[in-house]
Amino acid sequence: NAGVTQTPKFRILKIGQSMTLQCTQDMNHNYMYWYRQDPGMGLKLIYYSVGAGITDKGEVPNGYNVSRSTTEDFPLRLELAAPSQTSVYFCASSVTGELFFGEGSRLTVL
């Protein structure tokens, strides 16, 4: 049972570098989300998607981009990494309201 799979699990970036966090789900869920969680804090919504071809900004979208070309995949791109983007990133999918999360991607920007 794969569920929601995120890669990479860990990454260290230099300021100004770019990278893509990959997220894929095999549950045929229409809704997918990217959250970030800073230490000791709750989750903040970056972007979400209600289906292939449709994406919307969440609470903290600046510095990120997403695409949703298929139901399964929802990659998150950081174009110019900044220290403020050091965080744990969670991808999730849902169909009825219950969120299924990936294991998280820990990103450090130095």
Add this chain to the structure above:
Amino acid sequence: RKEVEQDPGPFNVPEGATVAFNCTYSNSASQSFFWYRQDCRKEPKLLMSVYSSGNEDGRFTAQLNRASQYISLLIRDSKLSDSATYLCVVRNAGNMLTFGGGTRLMVKP
């Protein structure tokens, strides 16, 4: 005012104690409510949904008060394994799910 607010704690309780957390939300049009549990350095996992009539799952009871715009989680007979962060989640129109900051619970022997 934050859309979903929780007391961050920590709540330090002995084994066997009963503990309750509240969560307030600001959007009166919110549609669904959930409690998630998050262990240290792990992803959140659904603990229980919160229904209008209140619901119980073993030692856990969740209640919703729409008039006062809060939900609650009651844990009876606390176990060491209940130590975690409990996240309140509110679903609004368009399936937008907003998290509270979480309440940390530490159950001690």
